[in-house]
Amino acid sequence: MPRIDPKTILDPALMARLDALEVLTHRVFRGRQRGERRSRKKGISVEFADYRNYVRGDDTRFIDWNIFARLEKLFIKLFLEEEDLAFHVIVDTSKSMDFGTPLTKFEYARKLAAALGYVALRNQDKIGVTAFSARGDEVFRPARGKGQLPKLLNALSLLEIGDRTSLRDSLRDFVTRSTQPGIVVLISDFLDEGGFEEALKFFFLRNYEVYCIQVLSPEERNPTDVGHLQLIDAETGDPQEVTINDQLLKQYQRTVETYCASVRDWCVGRGMSYLAATTDQPIESMLLSYLRVKGLLR
Numbered sequence: 001m002p003r004i005d006p007k008t009i010l011d012p013a014l015m016a017r018l019d020a021l022e023v024l025t026h027r028v029f030r031g032r033q034r035g036e037r038r039s040r041k042k043g044i045s046v047e048f049a050d051y052r053n054y055v056r057g058d059d060t061r062f063i064d065w066n067i068f069a070r071l072e073k074l075f076i077k078l079f080l081e082e083e084d085l086a087f088h089v090i091v092d093t094s095k096s097m098d099f100g101t102p103l104t105k106f107e108y109a110r111k112l113a114a115a116l117g118y119v120a121l122r123n124q125d126k127i128g129v130t131a132f133s134a135r136g137d138e139v140f141r142p143a144r145g146k147g148q149l150p151k152l153l154n155a156l157s158l159l160e161i162g163d164r165t166s167l168r169d170s171l172r173d174f175v176t177r178s179t180q181p182g183i184v185v186l187i188s189d190f191l192d193e194g195g196f197e198e199a200l201k202f203f204f205l206r207n208y209e210v211y212c213i214q215v216l217s218p219e220e221r222n223p224t225d226v227g228h229l230q231l232i233d234a235e236t237g238d239p240q241e242v243t244i245n246d247q248l249l250k251q252y253q254r255t256v257e258t259y260c261a262s263v264r265d266w267c268v269g270r271g272m273s274y275l276a277a278t279t280d281q282p283i284e285s286m287l288l289s290y291l292r293v294k295g296l297l298r
Helices: 012-018 065-071 105-122 146-157 167-177 197-205 246-269 283-294
Strands: 037-043 047-053 075-083 086-092 126-132 136-143 182-188 208-216 227-232 239-244 273-278
Touching: 012 105, 012 283, 086 105, 086 167, 105 126, 105 146, 105 182, 105 208, 105 283, 126 146, 126 167, 136 146, 167 197, 197 208, 197 246, 208 246, 239 246, 246 273, 273 283
Parallel strands: 086 126, 086 182, 182 208, 208 273
Antiparallel strands: 037 075, 047 075, 126 136, 227 239
16 A cells, blocks of 8 residues: 555644644543643642642641631642643554545544544644554554644554454553553444454553544445445455345345444443444544534544
């Protein structure tokens, strides 16, 4: 697969729309260093949050002496602590992703990862990108700051479709390496021989806030081809002769919808967010509508 121009991954017009967005977390994560995000846990920073009673051993610099003068009681000022949010995007690069129109599932996932990365970097959140086929490979080490955008786009432009996928091994490698809690966005078609349940369970080993985005093509959800066809398995290359009629198409569509519903129900039932996307759906609508509704962006 030839390398693409990094500048074509993220549309400048979309970037302008994304400037008003930020990544939103619903959990409290303890960062490794101070960042730009305000945490709900109380610490020592510059923004006042609340008071509590003084306890022996507290730093006397934070006693509110004005209150003491009025009430003759000691109170400690509490401040909102700045927090370093870890934001991870995992992109499926298995062979089954190399399919779809007007974009392939892989191209769609790459553009979505770039857009999410832009939002994170612009708001001083730490963003890292992992790609997986047979295993999870870190293609962009976690970094922050808008100046990192060219490096992120260059890393995404170098991504290539890999060999047969192993969702389980990929997520195991990711969780083993990425020990800092944070937000994880997994972009995949979830078409894996080993299934998805055992793979997603690895996320439970860390305090992640997980968003699973299942990307399929319009042809996969609603195929129209009928007649005698030879179908090729994208992962294994194995051929299969089939004769497709209207009845078989309806059965196929029911099977696809049942499978997507099983992924959705499994994720939602275990505290993960799930979104379905098709490659003919504008990236802009995914970001400005669906991901806002799900609470990832605001």
